[in-house]
Amino acid sequence: MQKKRSRLRPRVAPWLFLTPAIVLAAGLMFAPLVYTVVLSLQGRKVAASGIGIAADVFVGLDNYVAALTNPALLGSFARMLGYALIAVPVTMGLALVFALLLDNLSTRFTRFSRISIFVPYAVPGVIAALMWGFMYLPGVSPVGELFSLWGWPVPNPLDGGSVFLAVANVSIWGGIGFNMVILYTSLRGLPQEIYDSARLDGCSELQLALRIKLPLILPGVILTGVFTVIGALQVFSEPNMMMSLTNSITSDWVPMMLVYRDAFVTNDLYGASATAIIITAVTMIASLGLLRVLRDRAFGSES
């Protein structure tokens, strides 16, 4: 009896523990994904002449062909790349600088700074975009008022090429705090003795940061870096919100906006599903590829 129970337990217990996760994953991730694939293979066709009523039809890969041959998709990826080239390095760089600085400061000052850098992360993306939008628009901007007070022309950051900076600024502002906290936590986890021995060896604080701390928290840097890259690939709420404020942002500005427009503005759920699957594939390939490259570089000996 006792023997039987002990043999059963290891078989059942792991499954019991895993079930909630499996059910959640199946319901929240795989089911929608499968449903999206099913949708992406369909289309609507009107049979009768005149106004007619559309019926769902199977169209095979038509939606994928249409999405891949749509120059707007390529354009949206190009703009997303332009945005990412600004947002990712600045977010990561500043998060790292702040984390290293905070690690070096006195405790009371650290807590205040850490919270004030982190607070923007608590502001939802749409609200942040709305708030920054107000500050960008020349007609209502408090900054603009200062400019016109001095008789200078009021700048419009949403106009022309600076729109990339304007959009990136919002997500950088919101993203630094999150990344900084993760990096700062990794830094606090490092043993103090290493610093002491480094200092005994005549290491300056700058050298300490660059040669000791940075290499030791590299896994954390990679983790936050990959998250930031994925976030950039999926940028949506900031430009979508600012689209209503400026002529410089079109409804297909970045890939996720294109999907949103097709699904919820122009009512082509099927085409939008195909585009969403394509973006999923690109995102997965990009992030897995990035991870592999970084892992080989960073832990060449380990893997």
Place this chain on the structure above:
Amino acid sequence: MNSRVSRIAAGAVVSALAIASLAGCTSSEPGDPTTGEPVVLQYWSWAPNIDKIVDVWNESHPDVQVEVNTSVGAADIVAKLSAAKEAGSLPDLSNTTYENLPNLVVNGIAADITEAFGGYEDEIAPAAWDLTTFDGKNYAVPQGTGPQFLFYRTDIFESLGLEAPTTWDEYAAAARTIHTADSSKYLATFPANDAQLFAALSAQAGAQWWSQEDGVWSVGIADADATKVADYWQGLVDEGVVTTLKTWTPEWQAALADGTIASWLSAVWAPPLILQNAPETAGLWGAVRLPQWQAGDSVSAALGGSGTVVTTGTEHAEEAQEFAIWLNNSTDALNAYIENASIWPANLAGRELPGIKDTAPAALAPGFEDFYDVAAEIDDETVPVTWGPDVALAYSAFGDAFGTAITQKSSFGDALTTVQDAVVADMTKLGFTVE
């Protein structure tokens, strides 16, 4: 991470389901005549204060109760209803703009209500009747119409010795005078996000964005008349005498309030919005007919207007039809409308209700009492319009093409061609015959 990526990328579809299922949670429960349980109808609308009008119904109809969901806006009504249909949880009734109604018919969302409503033709303004009738069948009960007006700041016009423009030439001259007098001020904005306005202006010029004969569609978005309108506005934009602010933005609201913009091409429903956006300009506005292309003409266009559809998803079609007809045609409902919201009813008798003349729009100059008389005249002069089955796509393409044309200083006429091509491609893809 793999699963995280797929989850977020599939987010659009997931949220469609989420929206649909949320709507479905409270879907109508069938009424039981034996136990006296009331029938509950779900009604989607964005009209301000609509709940107060529905309250009047609920008080007098204990057996049929209506619940209003006001979270769906005019712009996304088609997509929200399509998602709800996909999930099998359509509301019983919904508001719709006239522009989007053909799309709802094509998608099988708007139910044929000819049997209940077909006999009302004599009671409804002809323009609204035509916009809700396809192939002789009624698909919506008209609510209001949108005769277009030019609203202008009488104080600014007077200070510069300007008269309200009666032709587009005079309008352009006024734009130059205002901008020359003060380079920070403009007569108007040309908003890339207001395709509805441009569609109305090109309809006034004689363009037919869509037309249909014997089941064959023609798309005239980039025809000569519409191009004339595009070129006219490009001239003003290039000269710098009109601005290009998008409407409904905080910046636009500020410009309307502080006189940066001295006029607004809008419709009968605008006065309460002016008052709301720019309360301190109350009493300083005048309203006249649209400027004409030919002096002495009187051609007008409609901007907006909406109706109520009974959906194909309802289990209580009879009650829903009864409510839709009551909501837009009964004296009780129309009086409640006049009291709580601004409406220019499609129901002809409703326009004669004593209350409507008393709501002389406060945003206009005091003593502007013939506003609704003019509205009735404009309604009669309004050119009839046929809306195509993919207006939402056309409007979105318009916003992109004109936004780009403004930022890149490229041709507005080419932008119109881009919109036309997108619309024709979409209609062909949907299986329509487009010549």
